[in-house]
Amino acid sequence: MIKKLILALSFMMAFTISAQKNNDTQAVTEAAEKLRLAMISGEKSTLESLILPELTYGHSGGHIDDAKEFVEKLVTKKSDFVTIEITNQTVQIVGNTAIVRHHFYATTADAGKAPGDVTLDILLVWAKVKNNWKLMARQAVKSEKKK
Template identity: 50%
Template sequence: MFKRLLALIAITTLTMTNVSAQTKDEKAVADAVETLRKAMISAEKATLEGITLDQLSYGHSSGKLEDKKTFVENITNGNSHFLDITLTDQTITVVKETAIVRHKLFANTDDKGKGPGTVNLYILLVWQKNGGKWKLLARQAVKVNP
């Protein structure tokens, strides 16, 4: 019984240490990534515009590049329609006013003119702190090999 109690205390301590290891900026970047994920599903124009910088460079796995205006238009008009997006294996590295986020993205899509589909991608996001808020500056996707 005593050994089980010690094991439980050790596991709880390790878990709390890992959670508290995330810095304030890393947490804020993670929140920004989640806001972007939700806005891409809901196609909320104001949120998409607010979470991205005017200089946005948005790279698709096909090699197609979009600026901020085109990215927002394609999400809001249904050309890029996400039914759901799941992010896994996320890492966040903050260096001063810049953050690098990597994760794996899996999504079900229903893009206008293409019908239902899925995407399985590795994503690199570059965020910049602007006016105290983290904004997306660049994104590049690469297809996950089956």
């Protein structure tokens, strides 16, 4: 009888953990989409709501932005994304951390310059703070082609 009870409890715990992981994966996917849209719109309050104050944001050219610089560049259109397309996204949940990788293709009009194209591979690290996922780190590397 006790063995059956332990087995049933173990199954219920595994099911609960699996369901929570699926919920977290969905929530991170939604947060990443909100970030994509906010990077296009340059909406300051939305950008700030999606990131941690400790954000480290690495560009493919080697420059690192902190949270304030990241938001300021998008709000002032110094970094102006006209479009952003995300493909091949994967989400891995490890405790209260999420690792997101995707391919990033964008058209830009930085500081009023002629439109440009950006093709990158991105690593995002999200942290779960209370019930919200916040961007903690981002690193971009140049990609050879659109995937």
